[in-house]
């Protein structure tokens with residue numbers, strides 16, 4: 450990263466220009482999500498990381514926020530540029546905490562850090578963590594959460610709810626050990642710091658926007674695609690309903706749910722009127738569509754097992770395989786039915802049944818992709834998608850509020866819709882994970898809580914999530 454910065458400076462960009470650019474972009478993303486002005490506390494070390502935080506604070510101050518400064522060192526000991534950014538904040542009378550949101554900006558250390566946080570920054574980090582725990586404050590880290598090793602992700606100290614990483618994703622941010630310290634991730638693009646092509650990538654609003662170009666005016670439902678869903682069983686019909694909701698709001702042209710005829714009186718009143726309900730044929734391989742989703746709440750009966758293997762072996766369109774679909778494959782070891790065109794969506798429990806519970810998440814997702822020849826979306830607080838020969842794509846959105854049964858059913862429907870609309874399994878996995886996570890974030894900023902958020906609400910917020918990919922992409926690229 451330092452080497453890239455040096456290149457950018459050699460090409461004429463000044464550190465101040467870069468700092469102003471990233472600070473403005475970070476502030477815009479905050480203002481997109483936090484709808485009401487509140488108090489922002491800025492925690493400062495000595496280096497340019499502090500300067501980033503100060504530029505963000507200045508923009509928030511301009512938008513009506515109250516700014517409070519917590520400095521580790523006197524101004525005279527700070528980097529000259531950061532001193533200047535401190536002086537550019539408007540003088541304020543010593544403010545009291547006012548009602549409204551409380552944001553903590555972590556500008557203690559960035560990529561210039563080495564080792565564990567030393568005094569007085571260690572104490573400031575503790576203060577941030579305790580305000581987060583006791584005052585409902587949200588912590589936003591500039592570039593990386595202070596204390597965390599940017600290369601390997603060890604040694605976290607500041608617990609961030611969100612990290613704005615500058616220019617290039619640092620490897621350590623997506624390490625398993627880093628996830629609890631990093632929170633949601635936003636990549637702040639800096640044109641002067643081009644992304645390295647070979648490294649693993651982050652799926653951001655900008656990348657989702659590129660994968661979902663606006664539809665042509667003459668677009669019709671045939672192009673949006675038909676999603677067929679085989680899901681649900683006695684006691685688990687809700688999974689089928691959630692999956693159909695996700696498919697409908699993920700952009701499908703037509704959604705058909707296939708279920709046993711005796712389930713119709715239960716299902717029909719629960720389904721959106723746009724969803725077609727058909728009797729599950731004896732031979733599942735006769736089910737048509739542009740994408741098939743199999744598995745949510747399906748059960749693991751012998752007849753389902755035989756039909757699943759048949760559909761997969763004779764598939765004529767992409768298939769999303771979730772939940773019991775994965776369990777059936779795992780129990781029988783029938784990896785020979787998988788391969789290209791199949792998108793597997795295991796959570797950690799299903800992953801352990803399919804492959805192994807040993808190794809890092811990165812190692813496990815790669816191993817399953819190689820073993821199955823399929824695309825794998827490994828769910829978790831840092832969902833990761835890959836396929837044989839591809840790099841790892843880490844999702845950046847989501848929230849612990851998504852820890853509820855049924856989220857995966859919604860996601861599988863969304864994935865079916867994206868595949869039916871023509872995305873590849875890898876693209877669909879990236880977009881689907883991003884959109885569901887973003888829907889959760891928006892729902893929370895509009896009043897849902899960690900306790901209340903349901904998968905149905907995720908579907909309801911998908912509209913805003915897809916829109917947000919376009920908005921965030923624009924916010925991250927315009928300079929004024």
Ligand SMILES: NC(=O)C1=CN([C@@H]2O[C@H](COP(=O)(O)OP(=O)(O)OC[C@H]3O[C@@H](n4cnc5c(N)ncnc54)[C@H](O)[C@@H]3O)[C@@H](O)[C@H]2O)[C@@H](O)CC1
Pocket residue numbers: 454463464465467468471494495496497498499500501528557558559560561562563564565566567568570591592593615
């Ligand atoms: N260089 C630039 O022009 C740009 C830098 N940017 C920001 O600047 C950051 C890098 O800035 P710097 O290189 O000034 O470094 P940092 O701001 O990361 O901090 C370096 C300072 O922290 C102290 N320090 C290091 N490890 C410590 C520890 N364990 N405990 C306590 N103190 C410690 C060092 O003595 C040094 O004074 C990036 O992460 C990014 O946030 C962005 O503004 C973009 C442009």
